[in-house]
Amino acid sequence: xxxxxxxxxxxxxxxxxxxxxxxxxPGETLLEVLRGRLRLTGTKRGCEVGECGACTVVxxxxxxxxxxxxxxxxxxxxxxxxxxxxxxxxxxxxxxAFLEHGAVQCGFCTPGMLMSAHALLAxxxxxxxxxxxxxxxxxLCRCTGYQAIVDAVxxxxxxxxxx
Amino acid sequence: xxxxEKDKDRPWLLGRPEPRVDGLGKVTGExxxxxxxxxxxxxxxxxxxxxxxxARIVSLDVEEARLAPGVVAVLTARDIPxxxxxxxxxxxxxxxxxxxxAGGGAGxxxxxxxxxxxxxxxxxxxxxxxxxxxxxxxxxxxEPLPVVTDPREALRPESPLVHDRGNLVVHHGxxxxxPAVGFEYxxxxxxxxxxxxxxxxxxxxxxxxxxxxxxxxxVEVVGSIQNLFSTRRAVASxxxxxxxxxxxxHAVLGGSFxxxxxxxxxxxxxxxxxxxxxxxxxxxxxxxxxxMLESYKRHPYFLDYRAxxxxxxxxxxxxxxxxxxxxxxxxxxxxxxxxxxxxxAGPYRCPHVWTDVRAAYTNNPYxxxxxxxxxxxxxxxxxxxxxxxxEDQGLDPLTYRRRIVFRDGDVTPTGQxxxxxxxxxxxxxxxxxxxxxxxxxxxxxRAAREAPAAFRRGIGVACSYRGVSLGAEGVDAAxxxxxxxxxGSVIVSSGVTDMGQGAxxxxxxxxxxxxxxxxxxxxxxxxxTSRIPDSGPTVASRGTIMGGSAAADAAAQVRARMLEVxxxxxxxxxxxxxxxxxxxGTGGAEGSFVPSRLTFxxxxxxxxxxxxxxxxxxxxxxxxxxxxxxxGQGIAYxxxxxxxxxxxxxxxxxxxxxxxxxxxxxxxxxxxxNRLGAEGQVHGGxxxxxxxxxxxxxxxxxxxxxxxxxxxxxxPTAMDVPRMHVEFVENPDPAxxxxxxxxxxxxxxxxxxxxxxxxxxxxxxxxxxIPATLEQVLIGRxxxxxxxxxxxxxxxxxASCKVRGxxx
Ligand code: FES
Ligand code: FES
Numbered sequence: 020x021x022x023x024x025x026x027x028x029x030x031x032x033x034x035x036x037x038x039x040x041x042x043x044x045p046g047e048t049l050l051e052v053l054r055g056r057l058r059l060t061g062t063k064r065g066c067e068v069g070e071c072g073a074c075t076v077v078x079x080x081x082x083x084x085x086x087x088x089x090x091x092x093x094x095x096x097x098x099x100x101x102x103x104x105x106x107x108x109x110x111x112x113x114x115x116a117f118l119e120h121g122a123v124q125c126g127f128c129t130p131g132m133l134m135s136a137h138a139l140l141a142x143x144x145x146x147x148x149x150x151x152x153x154x155x156x157x158x159l160c161r162c163t164g165y166q167a168i169v170d171a172v173x174x175x176x177x178x179x180x181x182x
Numbered sequence: 183x184x185x186x187e188k189d190k191d192r193p194w195l196l197g198r199p200e201p202r203v204d205g206l207g208k209v210t211g212e213x214x215x216x217x218x219x220x221x222x223x224x225x226x227x228x229x230x231x232x233x234x235x236x237a238r239i240v241s242l243d244v245e246e247a248r249l250a251p252g253v254v255a256v257l258t259a260r261d262i263p264x265x266x267x268x269x270x271x272x273x274x275x276x277x278x279x280x281x282x283x284a285g286g287g288a289g290x291x292x293x294x295x296x297x298x299x300x301x302x303x304x305x306x307x308x309x310x311x312x313x314x315x316x317x318x319x320x321x322x323x324x325e326p327l328p329v330v331t332d333p334r335e336a337l338r339p340e341s342p343l344v345h346d347r348g349n350l351v352v353h354h355g356x357x358x359x360x361p362a363v364g365f366e367y368x369x370x371x372x373x374x375x376x377x378x379x380x381x382x383x384x385x386x387x388x389x390x391x392x393x394x395x396x397x398x399x400x401v402e403v404v405g406s407i408q409n410l411f412s413t414r415r416a417v418a419s420x421x422x423x424x425x426x427x428x429x430x431x432h433a434v435l436g437g438s439f440x441x442x443x444x445x446x447x448x449x450x451x452x453x454x455x456x457x458x459x460x461x462x463x464x465x466x467x468x469x470x471x472x473x474m475l476e477s478y479k480r481h482p483y484f485l486d487y488r489a490x491x492x493x494x495x496x497x498x499x500x501x502x503x504x505x506x507x508x509x510x511x512x513x514x515x516x517x518x519x520x521x522x523x524x525x526x527a528g529p530y531r532c533p534h535v536w537t538d539v540r541a542a543y544t545n546n547p548y549x550x551x552x553x554x555x556x557x558x559x560x561x562x563x564x565x566x567x568x569x570x571x572x573e574d575q576g577l578d579p580l581t582y583r584r585r586i587v588f589r590d591g592d593v594t595p596t597g598q599x600x601x602x603x604x605x606x607x608x609x610x611x612x613x614x615x616x617x618x619x620x621x622x623x624x625x626x627x628r629a630a631r632e633a634p635a636a637f638r639r640g641i642g643v644a645c646s647y648r649g650v651s652l653g654a655e656g657v658d659a660a661x662x663x664x665x666x667x668x669x670g671s672v673i674v675s676s677g678v679t680d681m682g683q684g685a686x687x688x689x690x691x692x693x694x695x696x697x698x699x700x701x702x703x704x705x706x707x708x709x710x711t712s713r714i715p716d717s718g719p720t721v722a723s724r725g726t727i728m729g730g731s732a733a734a735d736a737a738a739q740v741r742a743r744m745l746e747v748x749x750x751x752x753x754x755x756x757x758x759x760x761x762x763x764x765x766x767g768t769g770g771a772e773g774s775f776v777p778s779r780l781t782f783x784x785x786x787x788x789x790x791x792x793x794x795x796x797x798x799x800x801x802x803x804x805x806x807x808x809x810x811x812x813x814g815q816g817i818a819y820x821x822x823x824x825x826x827x828x829x830x831x832x833x834x835x836x837x838x839x840x841x842x843x844x845x846x847x848x849x850x851x852x853x854x855x856n857r858l859g860a861e862g863q864v865h866g867g868x869x870x871x872x873x874x875x876x877x878x879x880x881x882x883x884x885x886x887x888x889x890x891x892x893x894x895x896x897x898p899t900a901m902d903v904p905r906m907h908v909e910f911v912e913n914p915d916p917a918x919x920x921x922x923x924x925x926x927x928x929x930x931x932x933x934x935x936x937x938x939x940x941x942x943x944x945x946x947x948x949x950x951x952i953p954a955t956l957e958q959v960l961i962g963r964x965x966x967x968x969x970x971x972x973x974x975x976x977x978x979x980x981a982s983c984k985v986r987g988x989x990x
Contacts, residue, residue, distance in 0.1 A: 060215075128386050129209060
């Protein structure tokens with residue numbers, strides 16, 4: 020980390036498998052960097068105080084609210100956003116399950132939900148319904164009543180386990 | 183264009199759980215919400231908001247702000263070229279408040295702020311930070327005025343006036359029979375007072391627009407806008423240009439629930455003003471704090487109910503007096519309270535019903551449309567009351583309801599005979615009773631009340647009937663445009679907006695049903711006011727019936743032309759031909775289908791080569807309604823939907839904590855268009871209804887909101903929402919082109935009373951004010967705030983007894 024003029028700080032992070040070098044303000048959040056500088060607008064801004072989960076990304080394997088993480092804290096880290104889920108044009112099983120189960124309505128919470136679910140399944144490949152609910156308890160959804168989301172996560176887990 | 187009976191009776195695609203037509207981008211992150219868009223050369227627009235909930239503006243100095251770094255324009259009310267007021271029903275809301283002499287029409291003053299969310303000045307700057315910094319340089323001199331916050335007080339003659347024309351926004355009455363006569367033969371009379379909270383829509387996406395100046399003095403606006411045509415009317419009026427110079431589109435919307443109407447209209451007007459003033463694209467985005475402060479809410483209601491029951495247990499008279507808090511501006515209050523006055527007595531036979539609903543201006547955040555639209559409040563009151571009457575009559579609440587609910591041919595309190603469709607409430611109640619094991623559980627849990635227990639179980643029911651679409655509130659027609667491409671793919675656009683509820687999918691599925699193509703061949707375009715006729719607002723759960731019926735109309739026109747060509751190619755008469763799953767074939771009356779080698783795609787190509795018009799505009803006008811203002815009698819809505827909810831709860835006797843363990847929801851919404859979408863509507867509506875019953879209140883003290891973000895305003899999380907069981911009773915309705923009706927709002931209007939009735943079953947305690955907080959459940963009143971409000975508190979009185987009547 021070297022100090023630059025005008026208080027800019029150089030950081031390097033891996034986003035969806037691509038190494039990015041950026042000069043950021045010390046107060047800039049990871050959310051602002053992803054949306055503003057990298058134009059990865061799939062990650063959403065819903066509250067900016069860590070309450071809604073719309074900005075959830077996976078940072079070194081853990082689901083975090085990117086509005087609460089300073090970009091400089093992510094220096095050297097590996098970040099996965101919703102844009103990084105599909106591989107070579109093939110949807111991730113979670114994305115497919117969300118579509119098939121009607122887990123998407125307005126879709127504003129969806130990227131955050133997907134990332135929370137992704138982090139959960141990486142740690143616990145066969146979660147119980149309660150464990151899924153706990154894992155997404157920090158992600159607000161006003162549209163779906165959560166039921167289809169829980170079903171979708173469980174279905175994606177089942178599919179991954181049977182293959 | 184007629185649609186063959188086979189469309190209605192034997193749908194091949196309707197009812198299937200098809201994935202959303204707009205789903206893919208939402209799981210990949212490619213879906214573009216307004217804040218994901220930027221324009222080359224754009225500046226940022228921000229708003230200076232009021233510092234007092236009620237004050238006259240005596241001075242306004244923006245000079246310093248104009249000179250601040252990066253600032254491109256600073257605007258006040260004086261800079262508005264056209265009409266400075268907006269409002270869907272009453273034009274009483276200033277786009278910006280200003281100083282005296284800044285304009286304004288008769289009966290309005292522009293020179294004061296009436297709520298904290300009001301705007302006073304606009305700044306556009308090169309960056310958002312520069313724009314926000316400049317706000318601090320604007321000097322506003324205020325002369326504070328007395329604040330009124332209780333709508334019942336606002337209606338007293340001595341109250342401070344929020345608007346010069348008086349604080350009464352609207353008064354609706356229903357006069358059916360004569361309660362004085364009815365109460366004469368009442369065996370028991372029940373008098374109860376209920377109250378419901380102000381709540382926030384809490385759509386996850388905060389408001390956002392981008393406005394771009396275009397030639398001829400107009401603008402193009404893209405935004406998170408629910409009702410594009412009302413926004414267009416307002417923007418044109420504020421700029422003083424004709425409608426065709428204003429083009430409004432929506433990007434992908436992150437939820438609305440009735441909430442992205444007026445607040446978006448105001449934001450679009452402000453962005454349009456800045457775009458005209460700067461000559462550059464202007465982007466405005468609310469923070470969550472700004473959103474909660476500025477956006478309108480669901481009306482808090484105070485409801486006094488009086489009901490008489492005869493010796494046989496039938497309702498013989500009802501008298502209801504209801505006051506709604508409109509907040510600072512009328513918004514949709516006149517229409518919201520219309521629905522309340524029509525549906526206040528619930529779906530029950532009663533010969534003598536008088537209802538009064540009044541809405542009053544206060545200095546609270548303004549209130550407007552929210553999912554349910556005046557029904558959740560009255561449904562809460564009537565469903566709690568009927569539940570209590572049932573228990574008092576020695577019956578379980580489900581059996582009692584089945585005795586008194588509307589059936590085919592019954593007459594509503596507005597004098598409307600329910601005919602032409604199946605009045606299915608008894609069927610709905612029977613189904614939910616079986617599914618939930620209601621009657622047996624209700625008696626068991628009631629008996630268990632006698633013994634002490636740390637946790638008590640309870641089960642509760644609520645039901646409703648609901649008028650479909652706008653009713654006698656307004657003009658009710660909608661357009662859908664269907665184009666078949668030469669390769670057989672289809673493009674649909676419609677005047678109804680998808681806010682996330684799935685209108686695009688439902689409307690596309692109606693078009694695909696009639697055309698005979700799989701849904702994945704259809705692309706749906708976001709609504710654009712310059713490319714589709716004014717179709718009214720996407721409100722009142724009218725998207726599927728209105729947009730879908732118009733889609734069926736358009737698709738039938740195109741199909742008829744295509745079948746002519748198919749008849750020629752296949753040497754078959756048109757009447758034998760059917761298109762299904764993208765194949766053309768022959769079909770019989772029993773729904774049989776024998777495909778030929780001709781595909782829909784090949785047929786489309788041949789039609790194109792022969793110069794056949796492969797596009798059509800479909801139009802659907804709702805059947806007639808009527809309304810007599812003085813008596814409140816008439817055909818209030820052209821048809822109705824029916825629904826019931828059952829909640830099973832566990833109450834912690836020590837803390838008052840309520841856990842909803844299981845939930846059942848049964849609806850007759852006519853023909854189900856998309857099972858996946860329909861179930862999703864129910865799940866989301868119920869979750870929101872549970873928040874209403876147990877959790878949510880947007881508290882405001884002396885005009886100042888107490889919550890500004892999701893850390894203080896709590897909505898249900900995945901941990902708060904139970905497993906939900908959803909069933910549909912499908913009675914196709916002749917009112918919808920394909921037998922479909924409405925679903926979005928009925929799902930949301932009866933969850934709260936079902937839960938509160940379940941709490942009563944568990945504890946024996948009737949809660950008449952929601953949300954049912956811990957202290958409500960434990961001791962039957964609020965500790966955080968007095969059950970009495972406003973002047974009653976000021977008088978220090980235990981003045982009004984909330985529970986009157988025999989057993990108090
Ligand atoms: S935007 Fe980060 S939690 Fe809401
Ligand atoms: S789908 Fe709209 S907030 Fe979750």
